[in-house]
Amino acid sequence: xxxxxxxxxxxxxxxxxxxxxxxxxxxxxxxxxxxxxxxxxxxxxxxxxxxxxxxxxxxxxxxxxxxxxxxxxxxxxxxxxxxxxxxxxxxxxxxxxxxxxxxxxxxxxxx
Amino acid sequence: xxxxxxxxxxxxxxxxxxxxxxxxxxxxxxxxxxxxxxxxxxxxxxxxxxxxxxxxxxxxxxxxxxxxxxxxxxxxxxxxxxxxxxxxxxxxxxxxxxxxxxxxxxxxxxxxx
Numbered sequence: 001x002x003x004x005x006x007x008x009x010x011x012x013x014x015x016x017x018x019x020x021x022x023x024x025x026x027x028x029x030x031x032x033x034x035x036x037x038x039x040x041x042x043x044x045x046x047x048x049x050x051x052x053x054x055x056x057x058x059x060x061x062x063x064x065x066x067x068x069x070x071x072x073x074x075x076x077x078x079x080x081x082x083x084x085x086x087x088x089x090x091x092x093x094x095x096x097x098x099x100x101x102x103x104x105x106x107x108x109x110x111x
Numbered sequence: 112x113x114x115x116x117x118x119x120x121x122x123x124x125x126x127x128x129x130x131x132x133x134x135x136x137x138x139x140x141x142x143x144x145x146x147x148x149x150x151x152x153x154x155x156x157x158x159x160x161x162x163x164x165x166x167x168x169x170x171x172x173x174x175x176x177x178x179x180x181x182x183x184x185x186x187x188x189x190x191x192x193x194x195x196x197x198x199x200x201x202x203x204x205x206x207x208x209x210x211x212x213x214x215x216x217x218x219x220x221x222x223x224x
Contacts, residue, residue, distance in 0.1 A: 102154030
């Protein structure tokens with residue numbers, strides 16, 4: 001029943017590790033996004049995909065790599081995690097020019 | 112020029128009062144201005160949105176006022192309720208930029224009973 005889901009909800013890991021966050025939407029949307037919310041709650045777009053094609057690639061370290069296996073999934077893989085990567089990561093989806101629906105977020109803590 | 116500036120950072124209002132949150136932008140190409148509401152531990156959810164061809168949009172207790180010449184827009188919450196306590200974000204985007212939302216810094220609203 002969930003529209004946009006993310007796993008895991010919490011992720012605690014050591015510096016230098018590689019981790020992935022998964023996102024799935026069952027709304028039939030063509031476009032999916034990754035946003036980062038920092039400790040001050042500031043939200044910033046990282047990537048967007050439309051029909052599995054990368055559309056938006058903001059100034060994000062290349063340690064972050066999104067992968068879209070199909071239209072309903074957009075995963076985020078992060079290599080060599082750093083302390084500054086600690087944040088809440090939100091996945092979202094929309095139809096073109098439509099409302100963006102956000103997932104519940106994944107709180108990443110890098111120790 | 113891509114920034115959206117939001118104020119105040121935090122707001123305390125008594126139950127039944129009016130909450131007002133303001134945003135300002137520089138990029139005149141922005142053509143869609145949504146407001147999102149975020150409860151603790153949840154993702155942002157669209158509350159109400161406006162396009163610059165209208166000066167006001169009302170949905171229930173929530174109203175957006177839009178001043179194109181001043182490049183400002185604001186959210187008014189009438190008869191504020193404790194259940195409205197959340198963080199509110201204004202945002203802006205250009206339709207042909209693939210849905211890239213530029214968010215304001217957020218306002219933490221607390222409505223006291």
